[in-house]
Amino acid sequence: MAITAPLxxxxxxxxxxxxxxISHVRRELADTxxxxxxxxxxxxxxxxxxxxxxxxxxxxxxxxxVPVSISGTAGEGGxxxxxxxxxxxxxxxxxxxxxxxxxGVRGPFGAGWPIDDAAGSDVVIVAGGIGLAPLRPAVEAxxxxxxxxxxxxxxYGARSPEDILFARDLGxxxxxxxxxxxVTVDRAAGAWRGNVGLVTALIARVGLExxxxxxxxxxxxxxxxxxxxxxxxxxVEASRTYLSLERNMKCGVGLCGRCQLAGHFVCRDGPVFRxxxxxxxxxxxxL
Amino acid sequence: MQIxxxxxxxxxxxxxxxxxxxxxxxxxxxCGALSVFQSGETxxxxxxxxxxxxxxxxxxVRLEAxxxxxxxxxxxSLGAGDPLGWSWLVPPYRLQFDAKALELTRLIRFDAACLxxxxxxxxxxxxAIYERLVPVIVGRLAEAxxxxxxxxxxxxxxxxxxx
Numbered sequence: 001m002a003i004t005a006p007l008x009x010x011x012x013x014x015x016x017x018x019x020x021x022i023s024h025v026r027r028e029l030a031d032t033x034x035x036x037x038x039x040x041x042x043x044x045x046x047x048x049x050x051x052x053x054x055x056x057x058x059x060x061x062x063x064x065x066v067p068v069s070i071s072g073t074a075g076e077g078g079x080x081x082x083x084x085x086x087x088x089x090x091x092x093x094x095x096x097x098x099x100x101x102x103x104g105v106r107g108p109f110g111a112g113w114p115i116d117d118a119a120g121s122d123v124v125i126v127a128g129g130i131g132l133a134p135l136r137p138a139v140e141a142x143x144x145x146x147x148x149x150x151x152x153x154x155x156y157g158a159r160s161p162e163d164i165l166f167a168r169d170l171g172x173x174x175x176x177x178x179x180x181x182x183v184t185v186d187r188a189a190g191a192w193r194g195n196v197g198l199v200t201a202l203i204a205r206v207g208l209e210x211x212x213x214x215x216x217x218x219x220x221x222x223x224x225x226x227x228x229x230x231x232x233x234x235x236v237e238a239s240r241t242y243l244s245l246e247r248n249m250k251c252g253v254g255l256c257g258r259c260q261l262a263g264h265f266v267c268r269d270g271p272v273f274r275x276x277x278x279x280x281x282x283x284x285x286x287l
Numbered sequence: 288m289q290i291x292x293x294x295x296x297x298x299x300x301x302x303x304x305x306x307x308x309x310x311x312x313x314x315x316x317x318c319g320a321l322s323v324f325q326s327g328e329t330x331x332x333x334x335x336x337x338x339x340x341x342x343x344x345x346x347x348v349r350l351e352a353x354x355x356x357x358x359x360x361x362x363x364s365l366g367a368g369d370p371l372g373w374s375w376l377v378p379p380y381r382l383q384f385d386a387k388a389l390e391l392t393r394l395i396r397f398d399a400a401c402l403x404x405x406x407x408x409x410x411x412x413x414x415a416i417y418e419r420l421v422p423v424i425v426g427r428l429a430e431a432x433x434x435x436x437x438x439x440x441x442x443x444x445x446x447x448x449x450x
Binding site: 128129130157158159163184186187188189190191192193194195196197198200201205219220222223226 | 347349351357358359360361362363364366368389430433434436437438439440
């Protein structure tokens with residue numbers, strides 16, 4: 001099973017940012033928000049052809065540029081959603097923008113989730129925290145062609161009930177009879193009636209036929225390390241396990257080397273990797 | 288006797304006891320009884336004598352810590368197939384958390400004194416029980432430690448939270 005090949009770079013200069021207008025800002029969590037961006041007419045086709053798992057470089061004029069994964073679509077015309085956690089200068093500046101403001105966009109870049117190659121298999125999505133954002137388009141793509149897949153399982157972990165991202169989407173997916181969704185939080189107080197514990201506990205409990213299962217993981221690497229271990233314990237092979245990695249990216253096209261990971265550039269060869277192609281990624285301390 | 292046989296058969300479906308021998312299934316089952324708790328009902332309370340040990344057949348249970356002046360802190364949740372409670376293995380045999388049913392929950396309840404007596408009489412049986420429960424305890428300890436790691440927090444020095 002091959003990882004989705006990166007899309008050809010945009011026909012226009014990949015170094016040149018194009019102006020996209022913010023059509024909507026949605027506050028997701030205390031520090032997390034989603035920008036819905038309208039592309040200019042000449043970028044709409046490339047934007048609409050993005051693959052789930054890819055990212056764009058978002059540029060706040062006069063401040064800086066950050067890679068942000070695409071977290072969904074919004075209607076026609078290549079309008080894309082980007083879900084961002086405000087943790088630094090640029091993401092903080094993005095958080096201060098409002099509908100009507102303009103950001104610079106380059107992309108989409110990188111390799112996405114192997115949605116088509118997973119057809120015929122059971123699919124397990126394991127997400128943690130804001131890691132659900134790059135997986136949401138993959139979930140929607142699978143649900144859009146649900147008959148092409150076997151069992152479909154979405155497991156999500158968050159720090160607390162207040163930190164659950166896309167709660168409405170999780171509820172909508174959960175309401176389907178053909179999809180199993182389970183959510184857990186690290187800690188909770190009295191009113192919470194859901195699971196408490198790590199997402200690895202959900203992996204241990206869920207019914208899996210390992211040899212027919214493809215797993216997509218995204219979340220903090222600490223979480224993915226333990227989740228990969230839990231999947232391996234259930235018999236899911238590294239060659240059927242895909243994960244999205246985070247490294248500081250700059251150029252987005254595999255030239256500057258800032259996001260180098262072992263022999264790979266995360267921006268160009270990833271961010272989605274097949275686990276057996278980056279063995280020991282969570283064991284080598286220098287990585 | 289029929290109930291004991293039924294419990295013995297149920298234990299074959301419980302992962303932690305599935306590979307016990309048939310004789311040992313019967314030994315364990317001999318201390319067991321079926322039990323049902325309604326949603327929201329307390330199964331046991333912190334500080335009480337650990338005179339029971341449970342295996343969840345259906346439903347979900349949450350473990351809570353009582354914190355004065357604050358709502359109960361939920362520390363773990365368990366589901367079908369999970370063993371519930373290990374304070375019965377360790378003196379002074381006092382329960383350390385509250386356990387509440389989150390929904391209609393069916394359990395097998397084992398008389399802890401009965402199990403301890405059988406384990407004292409048969410060291411091989413005791414060893415078989417410990418071999419199966421200690422990994423559960425170690426696993427939950429590891430999970431608890433990982434929960435303390437705040438896995439979903441932003442690592443220091445990483446400002447590009449592009450996910």
